[in-house]
Every structure is written in structure tokens, then in C-alpha cells.
Amino acid sequence: MAKVAFSVDAGIINRLGLELVAKSETALAELIKNAYDADANVVSLYFENADSEGGSLTIEDDGAGMDKTQLIKGFMRLATTDKLHNSISKQYNRPKAGRKGIGRFSTQRLGKRLEIITQAENKKTAHKLVINWDDYRTDKEISQVTNELNVVIKGRPKGEGTTLLISDLREKWSDADIRRVYRYVAELIQPDLLKVGAGGTVVTEAKKEGFEVRFFRRNLPTEDWAIVADPQVMLLDRALATFSGYIDSKGYGHCKVESKGFTFEGRKKD
Secondary structure (H helix, E strand, C coil): CCCCCCCCCCCCHHHHHHCCCCCCCHHHHHHEEEHCCCCCCEEEEEECCCCCCCCEEEEECCCCCHHHHHHHHCCCCCCCCHHHHCCCCCCCCEEECCCCCCCCHHHHHHHHEEEEEEECCCCEEEEEEEEHHHHHCCEEEEHHCEEEEEEEECCCCCEEEEEEEEEECCCCCCCHHHHHHHHHHHHCCEEEHHHHHCCHHHEEEEECEEEEEEEEEEECCCCCCCCCCCHHHHHHHHCCCCEEEEEEECCCEEEECCCCCCCCCCCCCE
């Protein structure tokens, strides 16, 4: 009796990437959620020449990077079960938000070429993986398509993290498209805390487990990066009113209300 196993055509990558992830905004939101799952505090996204097809997108996070084993057995393995067995993040105990195993196909949905540079904690070097998604053509066994994986010098002075460079974007990105993605992931954003500093001044204190997403764009290498979406642009600048308050060292509460569109009348109690 003969035994046979399934084989997989390389064209399945296009089916999973272009058909499983229907919208580019959804694909990008999934990549941000992956950074959240990796216990990142800050995710920065840089759109360059993205006002037309063929631009590039760089996504940088300061979360837990990947070592060689995690890249090969995690990212490069289809239908990985890591998020099934590890549904809570290691450092901040975050319930994982990303859909299981969809991140790699999200990058394929967004652009034709992917470059990953990732650095795990306490490692002296990083790893660079390059994938040309067009290499995964039909009528070819998926195991016959290989990708470059190299060790590179440590490139993240602040520690671990992952950078995704997605080039030859399949679609153009407007400011409205980018801000829509921000709204998709807004529920994950954890604002900084306020505390009373020297002399009674109120200062911002970053939360250890906070999560912030920032979007930038430019059209020429000589241009400065312009902010498209961040907490200031998407929340504070649009707020009808801003309330802030604190308790001083004597136990008295202080509250301040500010608004660009309304005038408030207050009473002072003698």
C-alpha cells in the first residue's frame, strides 16, 4: 500500500494574500496589531511616494523581535499555531489582537517585496529576510521558492524590535486611507499618564505598557516627514473639549477644561 501526502502549489501565496486579505487598510491594521502582540510601545509608519502605486512603506516597532528560529519556524511557516498556544503576550500580558498567521499575507497584500530586519532581546546581531512575492508563481512547488536570510550588524541601539520595509506598493495611499487605519486600531492605543512635577506643574509620564501609533509621509527624500495621524492629530486636535486634572500633595483636586470651540463660565467659591 502506497502512502501519499499533500503538495502545495506556490500560487497559494497569492490566493492567501490577495484574496484572504480583501482590503489594504485591513492588511495594514493587522501588521500594527502584530506589533501590539509583540509588546511594542511605539509603532511608526513611514509612507514614501505613496500617493501613487509603486511607493514604499516602512513599519518600525520596539517590540520583541525575532531570532533565526522564530523567523523560520514562525514567520516562514504557514498556519503557525503560536498564537493558539500563546494567546497572551509575554511582557505586558496583552490579549493578542492579530488574526492568527495573517501578518505575512498582509505584507504580500500591500506590496510586491518585503524586507524584514528583526532583532531579538539580548542578541548581538539582527537577521534580515528578503521576500519577493512575485517569485511565488503557479505551477511551482512552494518548497522550491527560497528567500535570502542573512545575519546583519546590530542596528537597533535601543534594543530589540522589528522593521518591515514593504516596497512596490500595490495601491496608492491618501491621508484619508491612512487615518482610516488609525481608527481601526484606536482601541489598542493606551495614552500616557499625567503626573505633578516640580513646582506643581503637570507633566507627561510615559506608561511602561503604553501603546502608540504614528503615521508619517513624504514624497521626496529631501522633504521632511509630515505627520498624518497620531494622538494629537486624531484625538486632541479634534476634541470639542479637553479635560485634565490631578490631585496635589495636600489632597486637593484640580481640574482644567479647555476648548477651542466653546466658552466656559466658571464660579470661584470664596
